[in-house]
Amino acid sequence: WVACVARVHVDRKTGVVRVEKLTLVTDAGTIVDPDGALAQTQGAALWGLSMALHEGTEFVxxxxxxxxxxTYQPLRMADVPELDxxxxxxxxxPVGLGEPATTVVAPAIGNxxxxxxxxxxxxxxxTPAAVLDALAGRSA
Structure with missing residues (x-):
């Protein structure tokens, strides 16, 4: 019940992806607290963005x-895109808005x-390396 579209810039030389804008539309039934609903959706979208481009757990x-x-660097304020x-x-x-907007961001960025x-x-x-591999036709 959440849809997301991402606008990105991809640097073909470095593989760096910069998300310029995220557009999200949510059907959450009757919105009881508009400010709270907006805050929950903003937070969930940014968490999804952070996981999509920055976060990954490695084990050694x-x-x-x-x-x-x-060394573990989630999304920083300087990387927050325009949110619509x-x-x-x-x-x-009404339905809960805890984290529904989190899961739609990564697929939108990939698309x-x-x-x-x-x-x-x-x-x-x-990662930039994965983007470069995909650009070169290697499995990413």
Whole structure:
């Protein structure tokens, strides 16, 4: 009940993907608290963006590799794109908005990359190396 479209810029030389805009539309029944609904959707979308491009857990010798934010770097404020969020008018019962907008962001980014440069990336996080591999026709 959430749809997302991403506008991205892909640097063909470096493989860096910059998300310029996320557009999300949510059908959550009757919106009881518009400000709260917007805040929940914004937070979920940014979490989804962070997981799509930045976050990934690696293990070394059975332990999590990154144990501090000096090496594990989620989305930073400087990387927050324009957000365009709307809610479908509805008379249905209200539903929760905890994290529904999280899961639609990565597929939207992947589709936007494909639309922009014709390279399909299928694993998260979408790293510059994975984009370069996809551009070169190697499995990503």
């Amino acid at each position: 010798n059975g332990l999590v590799k990154d144990t501090n934010l000096d 969020i709307a809610f479908v008018e509805s008379e249905q019962v 936007a990359i494909f639309a922009a440069v014709g390279a399909r990336v299928r694993h998260l996080p979408i």
